[in-house]
Amino acid sequence: MFFMPKIIKLFAIIFFSLCYPCLSEPVAQTHVSLLAAIGIPPDILSELSRGEAYLAELDVEQAARVADELLNKGYEGDINAPVQYFAGKVRFFEGNYAESLRLLKDAIESKCFIPDAREFFEHINSVFQTASKFQEKASTHFIFRYIQKKDEILVDYALPVLEKAYEEIGKDLDHFPQSKIIVEVYPDVDSFCKASTLTKEEIDTSGTVAICLFNRLMITTPRVLLHGYAWLDTLAHEYVHYVISKKTRNRTPIWLHEGVAKYEEARWRRAEGEGFSSISESLLAEAIENNYFITFEQMHPSLAKLKKHEDTVLAFAEVQSAVEYILKKGGYNLLRKIFEIIAEGESAENAVASVLQIPFAQFEQEWQEYLRKSDLKKIPGIQLMPIHFKKSESEKSDVEDVSEIEAGNARKHAKLGDILRRENRSDAAIVEYEKAYQVAGLISPQILNKLALAYLLNTQYEKAENILITTRQYYPDYPTTYVTLGELYQRKKEYDKALESLALASQINPYNPFVHQAMFNICQNMGKKEEAALHLNRVTMLMGTFNKEAITNDQIQNPRSQ
Numbered sequence: 001m002f003f004m005p006k007i008i009k010l011f012a013i014i015f016f017s018l019c020y021p022c023l024s025e026p027v028a029q030t031h032v033s034l035l036a037a038i039g040i041p042p043d044i045l046s047e048l049s050r051g052e053a054y055l056a057e058l059d060v061e062q063a064a065r066v067a068d069e070l071l072n073k074g075y076e077g078d079i080n081a082p083v084q085y086f087a088g089k090v091r092f093f094e095g096n097y098a099e100s101l102r103l104l105k106d107a108i109e110s111k112c113f114i115p116d117a118r119e120f121f122e123h124i125n126s127v128f129q130t131a132s133k134f135q136e137k138a139s140t141h142f143i144f145r146y147i148q149k150k151d152e153i154l155v156d157y158a159l160p161v162l163e164k165a166y167e168e169i170g171k172d173l174d175h176f177p178q179s180k181i182i183v184e185v186y187p188d189v190d191s192f193c194k195a196s197t198l199t200k201e202e203i204d205t206s207g208t209v210a211i212c213l214f215n216r217l218m219i220t221t222p223r224v225l226l227h228g229y230a231w232l233d234t235l236a237h238e239y240v241h242y243v244i245s246k247k248t249r250n251r252t253p254i255w256l257h258e259g260v261a262k263y264e265e266a267r268w269r270r271a272e273g274e275g276f277s278s279i280s281e282s283l284l285a286e287a288i289e290n291n292y293f294i295t296f297e298q299m300h301p302s303l304a305k306l307k308k309h310e311d312t313v314l315a316f317a318e319v320q321s322a323v324e325y326i327l328k329k330g331g332y333n334l335l336r337k338i339f340e341i342i343a344e345g346e347s348a349e350n351a352v353a354s355v356l357q358i359p360f361a362q363f364e365q366e367w368q369e370y371l372r373k374s375d376l377k378k379i380p381g382i383q384l385m386p387i388h389f390k391k392s393e394s395e396k397s398d399v400e401d402v403s404e405i406e407a408g409n410a411r412k413h414a415k416l417g418d419i420l421r422r423e424n425r426s427d428a429a430i431v432e433y434e435k436a437y438q439v440a441g442l443i444s445p446q447i448l449n450k451l452a453l454a455y456l457l458n459t460q461y462e463k464a465e466n467i468l469i470t471t472r473q474y475y476p477d478y479p480t481t482y483v484t485l486g487e488l489y490q491r492k493k494e495y496d497k498a499l500e501s502l503a504l505a506s507q508i509n510p511y512n513p514f515v516h517q518a519m520f521n522i523c524q525n526m527g528k529k530e531e532a533a534l535h536l537n538r539v540t541m542l543m544g545t546f547n548k549e550a551i552t553n554d555q556i557q558n559p560r561s562q
Contacts, residue, residue, distance in 0.1 A: 228509030
């Protein structure tokens with residue numbers, strides 16, 4: 001998710017607000033005149049304007065050179081206040097919160113009035129309440145920041161994925177950033193809201209849990225979501241935004257930004273871009289049927305600003321398909337050429353029209369016709385999985401919980417099935433789960449998992465596997481499915497498949513120690529000593545203790561699991 005919020009517009013308004021197309025030239029001239037009137041020399045104004053232009057284009061390295069040169073000249077008094085203000089912004093974009101606040105504090109305490117400087121300071125200061133506690137781990141191209149001790153488990157997952165994304169996305173888009181990229185993991189929704197400038201309502205509505213903003217990637221820890229989320233793809237998605245912003249001097253509109261990011265987010269694990277998820281395909285098919293689309297204009301300034309979660313997912317699917325269409329017309333060379341033209345100052349619409357050699361309106365028509373001919377399938381009963389934030393740190397994802405089952409009759413049958421399963425009456429449990437499934441259909445991945453688990457315990461492995469594969473297809477980010485598949489393959493002694501499934505579960509929700517313990521047991525039995533040691537470390541990181549006894553699927557998914 002990428003956008004330019006109101007506050008970043010305010011940050012640049014002092015000197016060259018006209019760098020941002022949403023701000024008028026008269027407004028910019030007013031502030032430049034204000035600084036000139038209080039005696040800021042023209043040569044300083046010129047340098048500040050040059051630095052602001054770099055910052056508006058997210059060329060933070062060049063902006064930092066300007067800031068350093070100005071600071072080294074040792075200006076004093078009111079003349080120095082705008083320099084400190086600008087340098088404070090640059091330090092913030094560099095990820096140096098403490099130095100940013102020091103410079104900004106000096107600027108706002110001077111007699112030189114700088115509009116919006118205090119608001120900027122207060123924003124950074126509120127984020128610093130979290131950022132001051134960050135710990136760091138670095139790789140070749142990334143600096144990974146986190147707070148909670150349990151979030152250290154993310155490091156081993158994130159840095160290899162980000163480095164793989166760096167290589168693959170770099171080759172696709174022909175851009176390899178030279179400075180290390182900052183990645184920040186926020187420990188709760190409130191701190192993420194402050195850092196991202198999004199409201200809680202916008203996050204709840206859109207499902208936004210990550211953002212590329214202020215020259216860094218920011219995500220919400222999967223620990224605070226009941227089922228975790230596909231946070232590794234999300235990190236790669238935000239990294240694509242970072243690359244596009246750098247490559248095009250921060251000039252690419254939202255629709256193209258999000259389309260390329262969505263298409264490329266899986267390149268760290270796939271040889272080509274991501275295809276449509278089942279829910280995206282179904283929403284697109286329905287949009288075509290009803291002639292209901294989110295326009296490119298409606299997507300501005302951010303998909304996170306759309307009013308319904310379904311509209312956000314539909315918008316992602318639309319722009320992903322638009323980029324897919326562009327690539328089918330001419331591959332990555334064509335896409336790179338579009339970005340080069342945008343970087344030179346042309347609009348994205350003109351760039352697309354120039355490269356495709358057709359008017360942009362014709363491109364839109366041809367793309368939508370391409371969509372209509374894509375044989376997209378509407379899937380009856382499939383639903384968009386809501387984002388469930390934990391109400392407290394102690395709340396767990398529990399296989400026995402039926403609160404997420406919306407249909408009352410289905411919930412009743414599922415609860416009875418749970419009771420029967422715990423009494424080892426799997427035959428009777430299957431009957432009740434089947435009744436729940438008849439009521440809910442594909443709507444509930446939880447019911448599908450309960451039914452599959454009952455078949456598994458009843459040693460009807462083929463039926464269990466078929467249900468789980470269907471569930472995985474429709475709800476690929478629901479980790480319980482992979483856990484149940486892991487148990488199924490263990491029972492069938494298909495240990496490589498078991499490890500693969502459990503690994504996928506841990507990538508979505510790395511905080512379930514019993515998944516890591518199951519993987520340790522399998523690796524030990526297979527003689528994979530290094531992998532076993534890795535999972536042993538993860539278990540002790542999460543629990544502080546370790547039990548080498550074999551564990552069952554019910555133990556993995558019991559109320560202790562996260």
